Structures are given as C-alpha cells and as structure tokens.
Amino acid sequence: MLNTVKYRPYYFSKIEPFINDRLIKILVGQRRVGKSYILKQLSQEISSRYPDAKILFIDKEKYEFDFIKDYNDLIVYIQEKVNLQVKTYLFIDEVQEIENYELALRSLQSDGNFDIYCTGSNAKLLSGELATALAGRYIQFRIHSLSYKEFLDFHKLSASNQTLYDYIKYGGMPHLVNLRKNEDVYYEYLKNIYDSIILRDVVARYNIRNVNFLHNLIEFLADNVGIIVSAKKISDYLKSQQINIIPQTVLDYLVYLESVFYIERVKRKEIGGKKIFEVGDKFYFEDLGMRHAIIPFQQKDINKVLENLVYHHLRTHGYRVFVGKVGDSEVDFIAEKQGKTTYIQVAYIIVDEKTHEREFGNLLKIPDNNPKYVVSMDEFAENTFKGIFHWSIMKFLLEFE
DSSP states (O other): OOOOOOOOHHHHHHHGGGTTOSSEEEEEOSTTSSHHHHHHHHHHHHHHHOTTOEEEEEETTSGGGTTOOBHHHHHHHHHHHSOTTSOEEEEEESGGGSBTHHHHHHHHHHHSOEEEEEEESOGGGGSTHHHHHTTTSEEEEEOOSOOHHHHHHHHTOOOOHHHHHHHHHHOOOGGGGGSOSOHHHHHHHHHHHHHIIIIIIIIITTTOSOHHHHHHHHHHHHHTTTSOBOHHHHHHHHHHTTOOOOHHHHHHHHHHHHHTTSEEEEEEEETTSOOEEEEEEEEEESOHHHHHTTSOOOGGGHHHHHHHHHHHHHHHTTOEEEEEEETTEEEEEEEEETTEEEEEEEOSOOOSHHHHHHHHHHHHTOOSOSOEEEEESOTTOEEEETTEEEEEHHHHHHHOO
16 A cells, blocks of 8 residues: 555644744654654645745655765765755754754754754754754754544544544554554554664663663553652562662663653642652653553553543643642643643543542642543543533543643
C-alpha cells in the first residue's frame, strides 16, 4: 500500500502564522508521531503560495544526507545548493543528528535570507547551551501522536465504542493508517519503533551499558501507569527481582526516557497552594499503542489506561498537567492553560454509591469554582452533580479542548 499523506490542521494552524517569520520553527516529539509529514505539509504550502520559492529539504533519516555530520558540513552543503542572496526556505528533519547544528542555524538566521524549519526527537535539543546559543531566535512546537478525533479522520472512521476500543488498544501512531488492519502487523510495527527509540535514541546516545535494566524499567513503568512512584520504590522493586540498581541510576534512566518523549513525568501539586512535591511522580506514555507493545492490553488495566488516555488528550491540547493533592485526597489531574484551571477525575465505571462518593467527593473538597469533571466509560454519562460535570470518555475526547 502506498503511504497516505494525511494533513494535521490542528498543528498546521499553530505553525502557519510564523511562515516568513525570522524565528526558527522547531517541531519536537517522539519518533514517528508525524513531525516529518507536518514539515512536508509546510513545504507544500509554501510552494503553492510562492511558486518561485527556493526550498531545500534535508532529511537526516535518509542515507543521501549521511555526509552532513556537523554544522560545518551543513553550511557547506547549503552554500553549494542555494544563492545566499535569494530567500530560501530551509527544512531539516531530525536536526539533532547534526553536531553543533545550532551554530549553523544561528549563522543562517543572521543572514536574513532563510526561513528555517526543523524537527527533533530529543527534549535536550534546546536545553542548556543550545538554548543559550539560540536564545530569542526560535519557537518550539510539541507534536504528539494522534488524538482520537485525528485517529477517526486518518482511518476514515466514525466515533463508536469499537473505534474507541481500537484507539485505546493500538494508539495513535500515524503510520498505522498505511498498514493492513491486523493486530500482529500493528504490534510488529510498534515494537520496531520501540527498538529504534530505545536502541538508537537512548542506548546509543547516552552510552547505556545495562540495556536489560532499561527494558525492565520500561516494563515496570508500563505496569504502573498512573501510580505514584519514586526512584527508591523502583529500585526496591528491582532488588526484589534480584536486580541491584541504586536510585540515582534509576533517576538517570528516567530522564533519558523522558528526553526522547517516550514517557512523561507528572508532578504532584497542592490544590489551593503553590507547593509542588519533589518526591513521588506519575508517569504516562506518549502513545498507548507503544505501551501495549511492551505489555499487552488487558481489561484489568482499564483504569490506568484511561488515565493515560485522558492525560494524552490534555497534552495534545496544550495543557500543563499536574496530579492534584487536596488534604489527604488526590485528584487525578489539574489541567492549566492560558490562566485557566480545570480539575479532572478519571474512573472506569461509576457502579455504586461508594465509587460515586470517591470520584465526586475528591472534587467537592476543592475550595474554588474552577470547572470540575468526572470522566468515565459510562456510556450515557452527561449530567452534573453539585456543579461537577460527568462526561463519558468519548464525549471528553471529542469535545474537551
């Protein structure tokens, strides 16, 4: 099957206003979430607007560009390909593969004749010295795997219990649309992405020697999605499995996994106060299909899987997310965006009064009037209780923005 190029208007609408702006546009996110296609969409849009535009596209995933090792190689190649007196639209896919790339970008930007777009698969892309070198010269866009609405659009499906189940089970990696709909085919592809991320982006980049421990750590995180864990707790668990790893090593490996956008760490925050707890975090996966390629989806995991689903939806819509702490109780998510705060509790099914009291009760303890939601798999959930909205997971994924 030929690859289907699907546009993602949500992200395009965020980046499009910066076409012809001197700021360097950098798209970041886990490998294979669709950054390259968005880059191609932008180049096609520019070509249609400006038919005479000079466009230079460098894809570091392709062998033909393997000779570009560092910033000097990049500058030389560009000088050979373009007239520096004419405006050029420069696209670089996986720019972190070019050593000291920021030196080249800063130089090209200062020339004034380049409109620059890049992608990267490492959160450290613009950290530390890199951010200093490009300070004030770039704008960053985080790209995620498909939302449920995008999943429906990509696969030409309608919202239903079956398509929601498929989305939960297989996740939102865009390339799945080009594969035969077969569970074995899907998971073989997802496992290949996993191997690429772990071996290429983590093991090779960070010179990891204890690869077995890394795999064990990932399995632990997959089994403990949405559960508060600490480096010591992980270390103690691994010791119980005859794997002796000190907490500092655990912390380092967690940072490595975060840096490639494979997992995300969520801090706990005191509701009504400013305290952010430094010990004990929750971890969620960028894509549920990637989680299920490690640990197969089982019904018994539905609560933690739904939490991950809601978290992913919040992040794709630009929310900063924390775990809420109110007294001795916990609220699954504090979602913050543009000065507004929303509280969200996630449950499987509100089956009885005890469950109702727990899920709604924690939200009722919050002493402010910000919007509050309980999100569950209850199919006909669309009501309020003492000002708290009760939405089905499908309604939340389709309507909450």
